[in-house]
Amino acid sequence: MKVINLLLNLVWLVFCGIWMAIGYLIAALICFVLIITIPFGIASLRLAGFVLWPFGRDAVERPGAGAASFVGNVIWLVFAGWWLALGHLITSIPLFLSIIGIPFGWANLKLIPASLMPLGREVVRTDNGFGGR
Template sequence: MSIIGNIIWIIFGGLFIFFEYLIAGLLMCFTIVGIPFGIKIMQLSILGLAPFGQKVEYNDHAGGCLSIILNVIWIFIGGLWIALTHLVFALIFAITIIGIPFAAQHVKLAGFALTPFGKSIR
């Protein structure tokens, strides 16, 4: 089921989300300060391409000082805009019954896009 879900996901917006993350990650990697953000966004791009069958889990150090500082900086740099994109897609997909699983994935990705540090993809 996850393969079929991922194929449909790619067709109906997953490729757009993937490239949004990929471009943001490459732009962040241009500066030395932005490299940690760029690496995390590259991980997000893979999750944005195929989210079905993958889980987002908190790390042991999720509430640590560095994770919190990086999340606050990330919210102002680009996390808010990417999370809003996911929420718009979730509202669009939630209109139909068939789109509800895709809306749920977009809500999951919105939470991860807003505060990615301290979380990992499994």
């Protein structure tokens, strides 16, 4: 399974992983410049690494994430989450147009919840491919 994950991640990296990771890095830089939003920048960097190499890992909700994560996610959604989710949606469309790209299009759509609500999530390894579900 590790060889398959490696191949999927390499193809993913070429077709959309690098571009989406750049979007997350830009969001992180903006958050770091604004200083008060540094926690959002850290979450964005964590997701940039996940978006860069998603197969074999999953973003799961962290137990114990409370009201602060919820409030932070609402703020994130308003200022950055919606355009990152839109980026995932837009990059999934050309992937769905080719037979080979269909699994990558689905993987892109599965990343939308994490892009909308990144706080209170952690990236964990899975042994059964993308999503672990």
